[in-house]
Amino acid sequence: MPFASVPEILKELRRGGTALLLDHREPDSLGDIICAAEKVSAKTLNFMASEARGLIRLSLPAKLCEDLQLEIQARNPDFPLQKAFTVSIDARGLLHPGISVKSRAKTILTAIDTECKASDLVRPGHVLPLRARTGGVLIRAGKTEGSMDLARLAGMCPAGVMCEVLDTKGEQMRLNQLKRFSSKHNLKMCTIADIIEFRLSHEEIIERLEDVEMPTDYGNFRLIAFRSMQDPEPHIALCKGGVGDLDRFGRVIPRPEPVLVRVQPECLPGCVFGTQFCTCGKSLAKAQERIEEEGKGAIVLLRRYPARVEEMVHPHATSSRSPAVPADRRDFGLGSQILHSLGLNQLRVLTNSRQKIFGIEGFGLSVVERLSLR
Ligand SMILES: [Zn+2]
Incomplete structure (x- = not known):
């Protein structure tokens, strides 16, 4: 059985099937049978235990591991x-005794149930969870993250079940044996690199980093940092009223209602020194005031990396005469990705600009209102 495309693997997982996940395509690659945790059954676990023979593990998002202690x-x-x-x-x-495949399937389904509490699980037991890194294979190129990413990409709960494939002597199978194994059992194969490549070409490459409480002169906010693949330092979202909050699976909680937002490029002289060359500092303060009044909203501050002191002091000189107008389309793309990552759909945009806001529909966003900051 040749290697399959990631979409073919996703289709297989969605219909409750299993696949072979390999480290890479080199001769010494090892492999695991995987399935989406949501679709696990006693039959699948029995197949893993009897044919693959390795350790059966459950990959779970880091946030869920925390919630379930x-x-x-x-x-x-x-x-x-x-x-x-x-x-x-x-x-x-x-x-049944915890080791039976029926019991292990029950344990796995219990752990990923949205209602599951820490007290619903007994420790120690017969299912071994692995904590997957937030950000998946883009952060750690391992099978734990790979199986979680595949389940998520297939539209299911981001958790996978894995079992290393051993030969009849109990040694881990290598590439050629794994190819024969996949043919024998009609399993589709892919590698961690395939998942990374698929994600890089299909996903917006904004990664959420940390978030912290941020009391300010204008009220209490939550500061969420996002890293973009192109920029050295994180971009910042200052949120209020639950915008950007995550559920226990680390998924952002959608905000279908219209939400007040402000997207602004970083301007050192304006935001830090209150220069009179522009109004960036005032706009930012005004936006914070408005969002505090409203009780809900988000300010996205896109970081800038000026090469020269002159560009730092006059950040708007080359891009636009009018201050606080996003300089280029990249800002719209980046700003939209961050707003989308915060779970927003309908935007009430705080802006003094009449400029059209480009291409945000691709991110599932729409502008329902424009509000002046003056
Ligand atoms: Zn400015």
């Missing part, structure tokens, strides 16, 4: 990217 078993600061096994679990009140 699944502590990491051991940490080695020298290897921050090593496998992150958490304490083992069983679902509370199992009818």
Whole structure:
């Protein structure tokens, strides 16, 4: 069986099937049978246990592990990217012994249930969760993140079940054996690199970093940092009223209602020194005031990387005469990606500009209102 495309793998996982996930295409590559956790069954686990023979693990998003109080078993600061096994679990009140495939399927489905609480899981147990890194294969190119990403890309709960493939002697199979194994069991194969490439070509490459509470002179906000693949330093969203909040799976909670937003490029002389060359500082302050009054909204501050002091002092000189107007289409793209990542759809835009806002529909956004900042 040749390698399949990522969409073919996703189709297979969506219909409850399994696939083979390989590290890479080199002769020494190892492989795991994987399935989406949401579709796990006793039959699938039995197939893994009897044909693949490795350790059956459950990859879970980091946020869910925190919510369910699944502590990491051991940490080695020298290897921050090593496998992150958490304490083992069983679902509370199992009818069969925890090791049976029926029980393990029940435990997996319990752990990923949106209603599951830490107390619904007994520790230790017979299912081994692995904590996947937030950001998936773009942050850690491992099978834990790969199986989570595939489940998410297939539109399902971002959690996967994996089992290493061993031969009859108990050794891990390598590429050629894995190819024969996949043919024998009619399994589609892909590699971690295939998932990375698919994500890079299909996703907006904005990655959410940390978020912190930010009390300001205008009120209390939440500061969320986003990294774009092109820029060295993070872009910033200052949010209020639950905008950008995450659910326990680390997914942003959608805000279908119209929300007040301001997108502004960073302007050092304007925002820091209150220069009279532009009104950026005043606009930013006004936007914070308005959002505080409203109780909900987001300000996106796009970072700038001026090459020369002259550009730093007169950041608007080359791009536009009018201050606080986004300088180019890249700002719209980046700003839109961040607004989209905050779960927003309908925008009430705080702007003094009459300029058309380009191409934001591609990000599922629409401008329902424009409000002056004066
Ligand atoms: Zn300015």
